[in-house]
Amino acid sequence: MRAGLVNKADLAQAVELTKNQDLRLGEALVSLGILDTKTVEAFLHRIPSEPADLAATRIDENDLLTLLIKLIYVGRLATLGQYIDAIRLPLPIVTELTSMAIERRLLHALGTRKSDSLLDMSYAFTEEGRQYATDSLERSRYVGPAPVTIEEFNYQVSLQKLTNERITYEKIKNSLSQWKVESSLIEQAGPALNAGRSMLLYGPPGNGKTTVALCFASVFTDLIYVPYSIIVEGEIIRYFDPSVHQALEPVEEHKDDEGSFVRHERNDLRWVACKRPFIVTGGELTLDMLDMRYDMNGHFYEAPLHMKALGGCLLIDDFGRQLVSPTHLLNRWIVPLENRIDYMKLNTGKTFSIPFEELVMFSTNLEPEDLMDPAFLRRLPYKIEVGPPDVDRYRAIFEMECSRVLMDLPDAAFQFIVRKIRDEKGMEFAAYHPRFIVDQVLATCRFMQEPPQLKARYVEYAINNLRVHRHDQPNGTLTSARM
Numbered sequence: 001m002r003a004g005l006v007n008k009a010d011l012a013q014a015v016e017l018t019k020n021q022d023l024r025l026g027e028a029l030v031s032l033g034i035l036d037t038k039t040v041e042a043f044l045h046r047i048p049s050e051p052a053d054l055a056a057t058r059i060d061e062n063d064l065l066t067l068l069i070k071l072i073y074v075g076r077l078a079t080l081g082q083y084i085d086a087i088r089l090p091l092p093i094v095t096e097l098t099s100m101a102i103e104r105r106l107l108h109a110l111g112t113r114k115s116d117s118l119l120d121m122s123y124a125f126t127e128e129g130r131q132y133a134t135d136s137l138e139r140s141r142y143v144g145p146a147p148v149t150i151e152e153f154n155y156q157v158s159l160q161k162l163t164n165e166r167i168t169y170e171k172i173k174n175s176l177s178q179w180k181v182e183s184s185l186i187e188q189a190g191p192a193l194n195a196g197r198s199m200l201l202y203g204p205p206g207n208g209k210t211t212v213a214l215c216f217a218s219v220f221t222d223l224i225y226v227p228y229s230i231i232v233e234g235e236i237i238r239y240f241d242p243s244v245h246q247a248l249e250p251v252e253e254h255k256d257d258e259g260s261f262v263r264h265e266r267n268d269l270r271w272v273a274c275k276r277p278f279i280v281t282g283g284e285l286t287l288d289m290l291d292m293r294y295d296m297n298g299h300f301y302e303a304p305l306h307m308k309a310l311g312g313c314l315l316i317d318d319f320g321r322q323l324v325s326p327t328h329l330l331n332r333w334i335v336p337l338e339n340r341i342d343y344m345k346l347n348t349g350k351t352f353s354i355p356f357e358e359l360v361m362f363s364t365n366l367e368p369e370d371l372m373d374p375a376f377l378r379r380l381p382y383k384i385e386v387g388p389p390d391v392d393r394y395r396a397i398f399e400m401e402c403s404r405v406l407m408d409l410p411d412a413a414f415q416f417i418v419r420k421i422r423d424e425k426g427m428e429f430a431a432y433h434p435r436f437i438v439d440q441v442l443a444t445c446r447f448m449q450e451p452p453q454l455k456a457r458y459v460e461y462a463i464n465n466l467r468v469h470r471h472d473q474p475n476g477t478l479t480s481a482r483m
Helices: 008-020 025-031 037-046 061-075 080-087 091-103 127-139 150-159 169-175 183-195 209-218 326-332 334-339 374-378 391-404 411-424 433-447 456-464
Strands: 107-111 122-125 199-202 223-227 229-232 235-238 271-275 278-281 293-295 300-302 313-316 341-345 351-355 359-364 382-385 467-469 478-480
Touching: 008 025, 025 037, 037 150, 061 080, 061 091, 061 122, 061 127, 080 091, 091 107, 091 122, 122 127, 150 223, 150 229, 150 351, 169 183, 169 209, 183 209, 183 382, 199 209, 209 278, 209 313, 209 359, 326 334, 326 374, 334 341, 391 411, 391 433, 411 456, 433 456
Parallel strands: 199 359, 199 382, 235 300, 278 313, 313 359
Antiparallel strands: 107 122, 223 271, 229 235, 293 300, 341 351, 467 478
């Protein structure tokens, strides 16, 4: 349901069939013709399965034990059920780790108080256990769900590429419907989105390049799985970031539903189901931000932005205005952009590779040929100009903005705006003008305690705010203010 493959009615119908026949949910969906076998198998194959035992985690048992002890200490956890919720590992593994802690005299059992359930079994620290916890926190302050290995991470990224989704003309058109773009832009963007290759959006400021990029990203509707953290050579890299990864809440499960399929599935809770990320970075970008960031106090790493964008889209906004030069930035990404692989380095000197499976979009209002040489331009295979609107599209945007605030757009008013902007001010149309003018006129009407209306002098006030006076220019020339 979260991936948009089925709706609530489809699911209810399939669940009902599982009650009456010996079928699992996927089989029921195929039997009803809602999904085909290939789609179901591909979707289920991408869901990380929980490790069967301690060895299946492929993580040193001492590292996991240390993490569990830190979680118990920091979270003041008491029961086995709380341990499982904190470390996100299944009961057999947590039980084994707890037994190890007891054997090493780090914990001792207190028994159960509420019920006979194993999950309610309580434990407490020994003196040795408390000392072990504080010493462990000195070495690393990472306290969170158990990590996944870099090999598991890379494999999962390869399963959930953007190119797994088929982008159609209608999908892009629907995502851009309210922005009144030309069909040629959609025709140029479609192949780029299907290929998942880098894209350059260029053109004068104020014509919606950032908005267009966001709409492009929104056409990808599949969900992906991201880990809370990754372990490389014993070093922890924190990955899941609520500010860029939009977690999807699980569909509500009814425990009394005998037809529920959820009880049959054992998903690895170290992974979070999320929408594909869309990350924007602008003038603040530096080369250091593309490397692993080591937390000197916590003694763990934070994944860089472009690594967190894997499986989604990364927009370099205002390209050419970053603290790092365009040449240095593109030099850093020559290999990732061409070979779809990137190399990261830890402070220990350990280097590891990750798949560079993301759509990188560069947006600029500068001349592309002034930013980079032909060799770099060649490495951006799709170059899409987001130019100023023509009169018809300009009017369509104005009508949309006026309807937003319940304001009429008389033909005389629109012709007055066109004459003022194009003929008198000598300005080029820009897609941001309509909203800017409408909002300013609306604010003036409120101040004057009048109903919303495009009065000529109010419109002129707004148009004058599109530019600033340059008194050093002849005839009081106005200079465009960058919006």
